[in-house]
Amino acid sequence: MPKQVNHEERKRLIAEATWRTISQVGIEQASVRTIAKEAGLSLGALRYYFTTQDELLRFSMDLVQERVQARITTIFEKGGTPEETLCDVLLEVLPYAPEHQLEMQVWFQFMMSAYTSQATENPDDIYHMVQVLLTQIPDGTLRAGLDIELESERLAALVDGLAFHALFRPERLPKERLRHVLVHHLNALFVRPLAIDDK
Amino acid sequence: MPKQVNHEERKRLIAEATWRTISQVGIEQASVRTIAKEAGLSLGALRYYFTTQDELLRFSMDLVQERVQARITTIFEKGGTPEETLCDVLLEVLPYAPEHQLEMQVWFQFMMSAYTSQATENPDDIYHMVQVLLTQIPDGTLRAGLDIELESERLAALVDGLAFHALFRPERLPKERLRHVLVHHLNALFVRPLAIDDK
Numbered sequence: 211m212p213k214q215v216n217h218e219e220r221k222r223l224i225a226e227a228t229w230r231t232i233s234q235v236g237i238e239q240a241s242v243r244t245i246a247k248e249a250g251l252s253l254g255a256l257r258y259y260f261t262t263q264d265e266l267l268r269f270s271m272d273l274v275q276e277r278v279q280a281r282i283t284t285i286f287e288k289g290g291t292p293e294e295t296l297c298d299v300l301l302e303v304l305p306y307a308p309e310h311q312l313e314m315q316v317w318f319q320f321m322m323s324a325y326t327s328q329a330t331e332n333p334d335d336i337y338h339m340v341q342v343l344l345t346q347i348p349d350g351t352l353r354a355g356l357d358i359e360l361e362s363e364r365l366a367a368l369v370d371g372l373a374f375h376a377l378f379r380p381e382r383l384p385k386e387r388l389r390h391v392l393v394h395h396l397n398a399l400f401v402r403p404l405a406i407d408d409k
Numbered sequence: 410m411p412k413q414v415n416h417e418e419r420k421r422l423i424a425e426a427t428w429r430t431i432s433q434v435g436i437e438q439a440s441v442r443t444i445a446k447e448a449g450l451s452l453g454a455l456r457y458y459f460t461t462q463d464e465l466l467r468f469s470m471d472l473v474q475e476r477v478q479a480r481i482t483t484i485f486e487k488g489g490t491p492e493e494t495l496c497d498v499l500l501e502v503l504p505y506a507p508e509h510q511l512e513m514q515v516w517f518q519f520m521m522s523a524y525t526s527q528a529t530e531n532p533d534d535i536y537h538m539v540q541v542l543l544t545q546i547p548d549g550t551l552r553a554g555l556d557i558e559l560e561s562e563r564l565a566a567l568v569d570g571l572a573f574h575a576l577f578r579p580e581r582l583p584k585e586r587l588r589h590v591l592v593h594h595l596n597a598l599f600v601r602p603l604a605i606d607d608k
Contacts, residue, residue, distance in 0.1 A: 236522060238437030315521075321577070322518055323435060337574065363574075363582075363590050370573055371566030375536065378520070383562075391563050394556075398597060 221259050221269065224249050228270040229316045237319040242266060271320050274313045275335075278303055292351040293404050296343055297389070297396055300369055303336065304392075305376050306385035314377050337366040352399050361399060368395055420458050420468065423448050427469040428515045436518040441465060470519050473512045474534075477502055491550040492603050495542055496588070496595055499568055502535065503591075504575050505584035513576050536565040551598050560598060567594055 227249035231240045242263050246256040260266035285298045305314035341362040344352065352358075372391060376383040390406055397403035426448035430439045441462050445455040459465035484497045504513035540561040543551065551557075571590060575582040589605055596602035 236437045238435045318517075319521055322514075322521055337578075357593075360590060360593055363571075363586075364567065364594060367570030367574055367590070368563065368567050369570065371568065371570030372562075374569055374573065375562075375566055379536075387562075391559065391566070394559055395563060 217259070222273065224251070224256060224259060224266070225270040225273045228266060229274075229312050232270075232316050232319050233312055237267070237316075237323045240267070267320065270316065274317055277313065291402075292348050293396070293400050293402060296347060297392055297404060299343065300340075300365075300392055300396075301385070301389055303339075303369060304373050304388050305380070306388055311377060311380065314373055318374070318377070336370050337362060340366040340369065350401060353401055356399060365395070368392075416458070421472065423450070423455060423458060423465070424469040424472045427465060428473075428511050431469075431515050431518050432511055436466070436515075436522045439466070466519065469515065473516055476512065490601075491547050492595070492599050492601060495546060496591055496603060498542065499539075499564075499591055499595075500584070500588055502538075502568060503572050503587050504579070505587055510576060510579065513572055517573065517576070535569050536561060539565040539568065549600060552600055555598060564594070567591075 224245070228240065228245050231245045231248045235244065240263075242256060242260070243253055245266065246253045249256065256266075260269065281302045282299050285295060285302060288295075288298075290298065305311040341358070344358050344362050344365070368391075372383065372388055376388060386407075393404045393406050423444070427439065427444050430444045430447045434443065439462075441455060441459070442452055444465065445452045448455065455465075459468065480501045481498050484494060484501060487494075487497075489497065504510040540557070543557050543561050543564070567590075571582065571587055575587060585606075592603045592605050
């Protein structure tokens with residue numbers, strides 16, 4: 211079904227144009243008209259795929275989440291130790307590469323916009339993800355006696371805080387530094403600590 | 410000089426109207442006209458104090474920082490132990506009370522807007538504040554052998570991450586919970602740990 215594939219491809223291109231537009235002018239100014247121009251489409255052509263701005267923003271945000279999820283799935287499939295997997299998965303939600311910076315910026319803009327508009331969004335994603343990761347990690351990986359709820363709250367805050375700071379100061383927080391901070395933090399939880407300069 | 414006092418008071422009221430406007434419609438939509446309406450002033454009366462939107466936003470942001478700074482100064486003047494002081498100061502930059510939520514929301518909006526407009530802002534404030542706090546804490550408070558740069562990066566990320574999460578989930582992160590997470594984290598750095606349910 212080549213036609214359907216084309217539609218999906220075009221929606222993806224529109225979503226990416228939406229990211230660039232949000233990055234350039236902010237989410238409040240990212241009108242359907244501006245996005246159509248950035249995507250090189252007529253307003254009518256864009257409206258064929260997305261009838262409202264909300265629908266377009268929602269699709270663009272979902273694509274951010276899908277991409278992060280795809281990278282995380284790849285890490286799980288690689289099948290490292292539980293310690294390496296946890297570290298690599300958390301690193302994957304941090305903006306350590308230019309394309310992740312755009313994702314992260316769009317994500318923060320969307321979150322703040324959702325806050326302003328009092329919409330019911332999913333700001334717990336990182337918290338719940340961390341909670342699931344720590345709960346489902348194989349027995350004997352984490353030190354005995356840890357308060358998993360408390361450690362989830364702390365680790366989720368660390369990850370989002372690092373993401374926020376790396377967005378503004380990529381030169382202070384390149385991938386190696388982000389990994390260093392993360393491994394240092396996780397090693398206090400692990401029975402078998404990871405090497406700091408593991409990779 | 411009662412006249413001057415009135416001017417200062419009016420500028421403060423305008424700044425507070427700016428916060429409410431940003432909170433309601435987002436920083437991109439916070440026009441001078443909308444803010445004047447929120448402040449109950451004519452556009453001309455507002456322009457007497459602030460000729461440009463940038464000037465107005467900058468003053469409003471400075472007022473956020475001044476208020477946080479004033480609360481921090483009060484904590485230092487109280488003269489608790491170094492451990493209590495550090496914990497209380499960090500708690501003061503978290504949005505645990507409704508008026509702090511407004512400050513924090515305006516702060517995040519301003520940061521994201523500064524990012525979009527490629528302006529040179531000061532997103533290192535928390536990082537540098539934490540770094541100064543950990544560097545200047547009396548000898549013997551922190552465990553020997555800590556990497557202060559690394560711990561500053563980690564603590565700054567934790568604080569901003571908690572602030573961001575508390576903004577969206579105040580019911581999950583009331584003041585007691587924020588304090589619990591913070592004390593748990595700091596106790597790994599302190600020679601003499603704080604009680605978790607200290608206050």
